[in-house]
Amino acid sequence: MMASSYSAKEEDGLHSGSAGLGGAAIRTRKPDNTAFKQQRLPAWQPILTAGTVLPAFFIIGLIFIPIGIGLYVTSSNIKEFEIDYTGTDMSSPCFNCSQSFSWNSTTPCRCVLFFSLDQPFESNVFMYYGLSNFYQNHRRYVKSRDDSQLNGDERSLKEPSKECEPYRTNENKPIAPCGAIANSMFNDTLDLFYIDPNGTKTQIPFMKKGIAWWTDKHVKFRNPGGSNPNLTAAFIETAKPVNWRKPVYELDTDPENNGFINEDFIVWMRTAALPTFRKLYRIIQKKNNMTPTLPRGNYSLEVTYNYPVRSFEGRKRMILSAISWMGGKNPFLGIAYITVGSICFFLGVVLLFIHHKYGNRNNSSDIPN
C-alpha cells in the first residue's frame, strides 16, 4: 500500500525535527526559506496620503510660479526685430527679384529694404535668416547626406553614399558635397547698413565665425586631403552640387572657412526640426561699453536675392536678436511655467478642500470582517 511510503517530511513543518533523523536521506522539495524566495524582502511601501500629496502640489506651484515670472520678465526684456523680405506683394522692394528668378542668370538680383529700430541693441546682436514652409525635417531629405564624405574621407569623396540619390553624381563625376541638404543650401547675402541722420551709410561689420557648433566645426566636418591648404587640388575630379553657383572650395577666401568647414555650410547642414525655422547667419559684436551695438535710427538691408522660395510658397525673413542666459526671446516658456504653477497650486487648494470635507479618515474600523 502506498501508506507505507508516506514521507513524514512532507508533513507540516512542526514535525520536521523528529522526522529529520529518519528522513535525512530523502531529498526534500521544499523551497528555501530565504527572504528572496519567500517574498519577504525588506521594502519601502509608499502610500499617497494627504500629508505627502498636498504639500507636493503646493511646493510645485510655489516653485514654478516665480520661475515662470522670471523667465517671462527676462524674455520680455530681450529685444528682437524681424523683417520679411520674400517679396510676394507688389509694394515690396524685392518683388522684382522674387518674380524674375532664373537659375542661369549670372548677374545677381539685388533689393534694398529700409527699416528703423526704435530701441538700441546693446551687447552682441545676432542676425538670423528664417525660412517658412521649408520641410528640412522630411525623412527623405534628412537621409540625403554622406557624413563620411563630409568628414573628409577620400573614398567617400570619390564614391558618395547611395542615400544621396539623385544628387550623387553629375556628368559622371561625384558631387561633393552630395545630397539634397547640401544642394539646397541657402545662398542669399544680407548686408546691414546704418543710415545716420545726415544720410551717410556705414556698413555694420559682421563676424562670420562662431556660428556653428564647436563639435561640428572641429570634429564632424573635415576637409579632404588633411591639412593641405590647396583645396582645389583636393576636390579635383568632383563636381559642384547642381544648384550651387560656386564650387565648395570657393565658398570663402579664408582657408579656415573654406570647403566643408565653411560655417554657413555647416549651419545649413544641421537640419531643422520644424517647417518654420531660423538659422544663425552673422554675429554683430559689441564695440565697447559706451556705444550700443546697434543704435536707434534708420537702417537698410541689402539683399542679394539668390534663393527662390516662390515655388513652394515659402517665406524668407531676417531677424535681429539680442541674447540672454536663457537664449533669445521665448515667451512660451515663461507663460507655460506660470500657467502650470498656478494650476498646480489651485489643484492643491481644491484637493485640500475635498479632502477636508469628504475625505476618509482612514482607520481600521472601516475594514469589514
Next chain:
Amino acid sequence: LKILLTPNVRGNGYFPLSVGQAHALEADMEREFLETACACRAVICCRVTPLQKALVVELVKQHKKAVTLAIGDGANDVSMIKTAHIGVGISGQEGIQAVLASDYSFSQFRFLQRLLLVHGRWSYLRMCRFLCYFFYKNFAFTMVHFWFGFFCGFSAQTVYDQYFITLYNIVYTSLPVLAMGIFDQDVPEQRSLEYPKLYEPGQLNLLFNKREFFICIAQGIYTSVVLFFIPYGVLSYATQSNGVPLADYQTFAVTTATALVIVVSVQIALDTGYWTAINHFFIWGSLGTYFTILFAMHSSILFNIFPKQFHFLGSAYNTLGQPVVWLTIALATVICIAPVLAFRFLKLDLKPQLSDTVRYTQLVLQKKRKPGGRAGRGVGGAGVASGSTLGRLGRGGSRRSGYAFAHQEGFGELITSGKNMRLSSLALATFASRHSGSWIDTLRRKKHANSTDKTR
C-alpha cells in the same frame, strides 16, 4: 436519480447528496442538476468515475460564467484537472500523475488557501499593473511620431535617434516594469489570508478590463501630446546662450527622448507599491544607463569609427548643457504626472478599496510598533496577532491528503475493520466495532447473496 437535500450541521444551507449521479449528466437533466447544485453551498458527488468528474467541471464551465478550479491527487483526477481552467495536483500518496497533468502542484490540500488568497491574488495584481504600464509607455513613445507627422509632411521621419528607438524597450524601460511584475505586493501575506474578501477584485475582473485598458491608452496619448507639443512650443524659438538656435532636429530628438524616459520612469515609480532594493536598482539604474549610453553614442570616439551610424555627435553635450532644455523637461514631467497624482489621491481618499484600507492600517500599525523605523518586514507584530488565526485555519483537517473514489465497495473493510492498521481515532474505532466478525465472512455472505440472485 435521487438527490437528497440534507441540512448541514450549522444549519445555514443545504448540501445535496446525489446518489446514482450518472443520470444527472444526461443532456436533458444537466441544466436542472446545475441549477439545483448552484443553489446550494456545497455539493458532494460520490462514486463518480473520472469521466463524470470531468463532465461536472465541463457543465459548470459551459453554463456558468465562472473560472473553475479542480484539485486532486490521483490518476482518476487527471481528466477533471485537465478540464478545469486551473488544475491543481497534490503530490503525495497517490503518485504523481495528477501533478504531471496540473498547472500548479503542492504537497498538501490546505496549501490551496495560500495558492488562491496570497499567490493568486498577487499574481493577478502584478499582471494587471504590468499590462497597464506596458501599454501606457508604448503609446507615449509611439504616438509622438503621429503628432510629428503633421509637421514633417507625413514623411514618417522619426522624432528620436534610431538607437534610442532600438534601446527604449529593451534597455531603458524593461527592467523596472519587470521588477514590478515580480515583486509587487499591495498587502502582506498574513493580511491576505486574514481578509479573504481581498480576493474579490480578481473574481470580478476589476483591475484590468476594457475600461482600465482605455484609461491606460488615454493616458499614453495624453503623455505623447505633452511630450511633443511642449518641446515644440519651447524649442521653435529657443536659442542657446551663445546665440545658436536650438530648433535643430537633433536637439529636438534628444530633448523629447530625455523627457520621455524621465516621465515613464516617474510613472513606474508611482505604480510600484513595494520598493525592494532590486526595484531601486532597476529604476535608478535604467535612468543612469540611459544617460550613459546617450553620452557614449554622441561622443567623438564612436563617430570616428562609424560616421554614418553615429551622426548625432555632440548633441547630448550641446543640448543637455542648456538650462532651457532642462526647464522644458521639468515642465513636461509635471504636466504629465500631476493629473495622475491628483486622480490617484482622490480615488484613495474618496473611494478606497479594501486593499487600500488594509495597506494603510498595516503601515500605521508598523509605524506605531517601530517608532522612527521604516516599514520593514511585513511579518512584525501583525504576524503574532494573526498567528492564532492561522493556527485555527491550519491545524484543522485530517492528515490524509488524498481522496480516492472507487466504483464498487472495494476493500474498504480491510481498513475499517482495524485488523491492518491501528485506529487511533475514536470515530473509526466505533465504526469498526459495528462490523463485528471477520470481514472475509462479510464478503462471503455478499457473494453468496449475489449468486443466489443470479440463479433465480
